[in-house]
Amino acid sequence: MADCSHCIIKSFNAIKTLTKEELQKFSEHKTSLIIRKGENLMTEGNAINGLYCIKDGKCKLTKLNTNGKEQIIKFIKGGDILGQRSILSDEPVGLNCTALEDMRVCFIPKGDILETIKENSQFSLNLMKNISHQLNEANTLVSQMAQKPVKDRLAETLLNLEEIFGQDNEGCIDVILTREEIANTIGTATESAIRLLSNLKKDGVIDLISKKIKIINKNALKNLSQGY
Amino acid sequence: MADCSHCIIKSFNAIKTLTKEELQKFSEHKTSLIIRKGENLMTEGNAINGLYCIKDGKCKLTKLNTNGKEQIIKFIKGGDILGQRSILSDEPVGLNCTALEDMRVCFIPKGDILETIKENSQFSLNLMKNISHQLNEANTLVSQMAQKPVKDRLAETLLNLEEIFGQDNEGCIDVILTREEIANTIGTATESAIRLLSNLKKDGVIDLISKKIKIINKNALKNLSQGY
DNA sequence: AAAATTTAATGATATTTGTCATTTCATTCA
DNA sequence: TGAATGAAATGACAAATATCATTAAATTTT
Numbered sequence A, B: 001m002a003d004c005s006h007c008i009i010k011s012f013n014a015i016k017t018l019t020k021e022e023l024q025k026f027s028e029h030k031t032s033l034i035i036r037k038g039e040n041l042m043t044e045g046n047a048i049n050g051l052y053c054i055k056d057g058k059c060k061l062t063k064l065n066t067n068g069k070e071q072i073i074k075f076i077k078g079g080d081i082l083g084q085r086s087i088l089s090d091e092p093v094g095l096n097c098t099a100l101e102d103m104r105v106c107f108i109p110k111g112d113i114l115e116t117i118k119e120n121s122q123f124s125l126n127l128m129k130n131i132s133h134q135l136n137e138a139n140t141l142v143s144q145m146a147q148k149p150v151k152d153r154l155a156e157t158l159l160n161l162e163e164i165f166g167q168d169n170e171g172c173i174d175v176i177l178t179r180e181e182i183a184n185t186i187g188t189a190t191e192s193a194i195r196l197l198s199n200l201k202k203d204g205v206i207d208l209i210s211k212k213i214k215i216i217n218k219n220a221l222k223n224l225s226q227g228y
Numbered sequence C: 001a002a003a004a005t006t007t008a009a010t011g012a013t014a015t016t017t018g019t020c021a022t023t024t025c026a027t028t029c030a
Numbered sequence D: 001t002g003a004a005t006g007a008a009a010t011g012a013c014a015a016a017t018a019t020c021a022t023t024a025a026a027t028t029t030t
Helices: A020-029 A084-089 A110-119 A121-147 A150-165 A179-186 A190-202 A218-225 B020-029 B084-089 B110-119 B121-147 B150-165 B179-186 B190-202 B218-225
Strands: A031-035 A040-042 A050-056 A058-064 A070-077 A096-099 A103-109 A206-209 A212-215 B031-035 B040-042 B050-056 B058-064 B070-077 B096-099 B103-109 B206-209 B212-215
Touching: A020 A103, A020 A110, A050 A084, A050 A110, A058 B121, A070 A150, A070 A179, A070 B121, A084 A110, A084 A121, A084 B121, A103 A110, A110 A121, A110 B121, A121 A150, A121 B058, A121 B070, A121 B084, A121 B110, A121 B121, A150 A179, A150 A190, A150 A212, A150 A218, A179 A190, A190 A206, B020 B103, B020 B110, B050 B084, B050 B110, B070 B150, B070 B179, B084 B110, B084 B121, B103 B110, B110 B121, B121 B150, B150 B179, B150 B190, B150 B212, B150 B218, B179 B190, B190 B206
Parallel strands: none
Antiparallel strands: A031 A103, A040 A096, A050 A103, A058 A070, A058 A096, A206 A212, B031 B103, B040 B096, B050 B103, B058 B070, B058 B096, B206 B212
């Protein structure tokens, strides 16, 4: 089994502040797993007893509303870490994590993490930084959801998706989402999302190439996302 | 100046895990301040160099949207702590904190907090727990804002306000907000909020007694908040 | 206490967004 | 390959929400 001290993920997040020894401790107890497209890595309400390091693949973090609708809160890709929040707060997982494509993931048991938190205050601080940053993002998102019209939120989301997943070799946003998933990200009806996408295409702001989306006029999207 | 080890606030939050000695260190450098109604304790985008302990009073945490609208993210009252997120992430403050009534606040400098984090891993863990919990709340709020209609959000907000601020001796929710502030909490136009409140009154679910709101039928509100 | 100002309430109307029905297109799989 | 399924697109319409205008009530100021 591969040694955590060589994993690329250690260059990101809080993990990067760990010593070689600490990483090797992680290696000893870690397990690797494959999550197939459509499968859940975590499920809302369940307990979790470790941290997930995403080596590869893309996923969505969602919440099921009381009215039965799925809200996508965030997109995650290789290099990211999942499960910190739940481990640290000792609460059940708050979000579902569903693979958008096959994923390779490492699992590090909770005990190792908590031990390292106690021993390495820098690791601890970095984890906090991480979650603090996420909290700020979430607050911003609350504000946008509450006050921006659907068109603005769609524009914002498209920019955000390109930011996270980058472009493929045709210049399209490098992730495949259904229209329903896009709608569930911006919090609207699927038909509304489809209509607005069509309008953006008609206006030459984006292009729709089969299931992929290509941003043609980034500035126009930026303006739209701010209501202009 | 009063000794932090006697402050009631220490019974809440992460502060409660501190030793008497640690609290006394806080006492030495802390400063007390009074924030008048309408004044800001923190301002979005500004740096912060310490932690605020709210002794007394109520305030709102808001975000100014790019379209110039104020979104209220959270309400805070005596016993709560403010500024952790910004200190820990080393980022500017993300939210405005505006007093809804006169407040008494203690300020503890960043240095003391960071030192204590390094020395007391339990304190550190509790801070993380706190922020992790807030992150979960924020994610839930995103989902609600994105997917629930305004009426549901109003019902939810009224229940939430009573939960936080309790009742005065007439059984009304013990906080005075303008209709605009209520609208800015649920993310709608002021007129819409007013109309929905009037409807709730007409249906006997709440009563409007001058500026105060009294919940008459809590169950009805609970049902409404879930779309029934 | 009266005037001035702000906040709340209400009506009329426009705009946005959601829902339902139908068609077109793409994908799966037998 | 072609039937079957699911996703995307579009139209027609309904419902929700915002905006603007006006009036009424409450609060502050003089």
